[in-house]
């Protein structure tokens with residue numbers, strides 16, 4: 187690792203609220219997308235003459251389409267309860283990373299153009315014209331928010347800065363200013379089918395290679411089937427699972443679970459990506475278009491169940507939005523042809539879509555798979571709740587199942603488990619620092635600083651409980667931590683998936 | 699009829715009209731604007747009853763605020779609860795005969811003014827003392843607190859220092875309600891109190907006081923967590939399926 191060009195925060199095992207330092211993160215700016223990337227998504231390639239008009243026009247449309255934006259613009263009383271809740275504020279001490287200040291970047295413009303007070307008394311209510319400087323601030327700070335929704339837990343009105351960040355990014359895209367990382371990846375999904383840009387044949391090769399590795403390792407012919415018509419389960423997983431470390435260990439884990447339980451399953455080369463960066467840029471049409479591949483794959487393969495692998499934002503999109511976007515779910519009305527078409531095919535006895543953790547947990551409950559817990563005895567494990575799973579989704583049939591189920595799985599596959607400090611887990615969990623479209627090297631400083639609150643809590647369990655493994659169920663968290671752990675003096679192999687632990691402990695011989 | 703009475707009568711008609719129409723308009727906008735995606739802050743209740751309970755806890759107990767910041771919660775709750783009691787006590791100026799329970803809470807309402815003012819001052823102090831809150835405060839945030847403190851102090855001056863002509867005031871108020879104007883007592887403190895109240899009513903629908911209706915429309919708090927079991931599609935989004 188090259189020496190960083192910025193100061194890495196020192197860990198204390200808990201995080202203090204810093205005094206604010208204006209402009210502390212003003213230099214942190216991710217690379218903008220070029221015209222080609224923008225135009226591939228149907229956005230303008232550059233800032234046009236009348237950009238201001240376009241931006242205000244788009245803002246007006248969004249205010250009419252999203253109640254969240256409309257209410258959140260009006261309701262904030264500047265009480266300050268959210269000011270110390272964002273990991274990017276805690277890590278950078280830049281006041282514009284306080285959730286309310288991030289919102290105010292848009293609110294000042296909203297007030298100026300859409301409210302009586304802002305039109306006639308701008309100074310009084312802090313309203314501002316949408317100038318180039320303001321637009322630059324939007325780009326800077328809307329790409330310093332991981333859309334983790336931690337602030338929305340603590341706001342008395344539930345104001346969710348992620349919604350405002352998404353709207354901000356959407357308006358920026360509409361005037362020709364996009365972010366390279368996210369928009370380039372969206373282009374890849376549309377062209378090739380997954381975020382990594384891994385074409386079908388390469389995917390097939392990878393899977394065959396993995397099958398050989400597993401057989402060599404375990405002596406069992408665990409398969410990773412793809413494009414199998416009539417399989418029971420379609421598994422949609424982040425493409426990182428196919429060849430990033432430690433992601434691939436979890437993929438092996440899912441395969442072993444299906445194998446041990448005797449469930450027929452398949453991947454799809456058409457829908458080889460669970461991730462959906464359309465959410466990150468707040469663009470409904472993009473999000474729907476990306477998701478549509480999954481609907482098509484499910485219809486084509488005729489599967490009965492759709493299961494999602496370890497990926498945080500993908501699970502939020504799947505759990506909360508798939509039914510809306512593409513009809514993957516249940517409960518479509520009698521006159522809803524689009525929804526019924528797919529839902530007739532899906533088995534209503536299972537949650538649709540289901541998280542892989544829900545599948546594994548149910549199988550454990552039924553005794554359909556068995557574990558050799560001692561196999562994980564070299565690990566002392568903690569669990570990092572990923573923000574999109576924690577605050578944007580659920581598992582099981584009870585609120586909070588998203589916290590319980592992964593922990594129960596870990597406890598069934600390993601003997602040693604310690605949670606991190608209570609205010610840093612469950613619904614109050616701290617983001618890994620790399621979510622929401624920020625997992626790019628040009629934002630390394632932000633990613634390292636934003637990870638500080640999580641790293642502090644991790645250090646505490648490492649020092650006091652000997653923890654040496656942080657399990658998580660998100661591809662972005664895994665990628666982010668493998669990069670960031672070393673900055674804080676931890677080994678990058680300390681992070682991994684829940685199904686990596688399952689993979690270690692599962693007994694493949696139980697049925698024989 | 700004195701010009702003072704005419705002025706205040708018209709002022710209150712105007713303020714009431716603006717308050718009611720402004721709020722009605724905003725509530726209409728909020729209820730008409732769709733929430734295309736399910737975005738409750740999880741974990742969230744799975745049923746409508748659960749949502750009503752959650753909203754109730756937010757409105758009555760400020761549950762989320764309690765989780766986030768004990769100082770703001772204490773001051774905020776003192777202020778709002780004090781305000782509520784004060785306003786309920788004020789019903790006696792608008793009803794004849796005064797309802798039994800309003801009579802019952804008179805003493806509480808009177809002393810609730812202290813809680814209200816203390817809460818407001820605590821919240822105001824944070825705007826100077828806490829650097830983060832100082833950074834986000836705009837002049838209007840300060841003025842809003844000043845206005846409420848002003849209303850509170852003029853009111854308390856009447857209850858605890860120099861009593862005003864309550865009977866006369868009540869006749870004026872009851873008269874206003876049936877368009878039969880009665881003279882308004884020309885007590886300067888009362889006039890100050892009423893002017894500030896009128897100002898509050900006028901700015902209510904164009905200020906952050908919209909948090910009061912807004913909270914009920916906040917999708918992160920008023921949606922049930924049932925996205926897998928019911929298909930939720932906004933009308934503008936449904937057109938994209940065609």
Ligand code: HEM
Nearest residue numbers: 263265342756757760763773774775821842843907910913
């Ligand atoms: C449904 C009814 C209402 C609810 C649930 C509610 C809730 C809240 C909450 C949770 C806060 C933030 C914490 C705090 O600063 O106190 C707040 C702030 C505030 N509320 Fe309300 N409120 C309601 C009605 C009202 C009304 C009717 C008024 C005014 C006449 C009002 C005036 C204020 C003011 C001025 C603040 C900001 C205080 C500051 O500057 O820090 N609220 N409200």
Ligand code: HEM
Nearest residue numbers: 784787791807808811849850853854856857861862867895
């Ligand atoms: C048209 C509306 C109003 C009228 C006619 C009115 C009138 C009065 C009168 C006559 C008093 C003196 C009570 C006494 O001597 O016992 C009073 C007290 C007070 N008023 Fe108002 N007021 C109005 C609205 C408000 C509002 C909206 C607020 C708060 C935001 C408020 C806050 C207070 C407070 C805190 C007191 C002192 C405590 C008490 O006696 O309840 N008033 N008001």
Ligand code: SF4
Nearest residue numbers: 272331332334335337
């Ligand atoms: S959503 Fe997360 S990253 Fe964005 S402002 Fe809120 S706490 Fe910060």
Ligand code: SF4
Nearest residue numbers: 262263265266268341
């Ligand atoms: S907690 Fe909510 S109301 Fe308070 S300042 Fe933050 S966004 Fe505004």
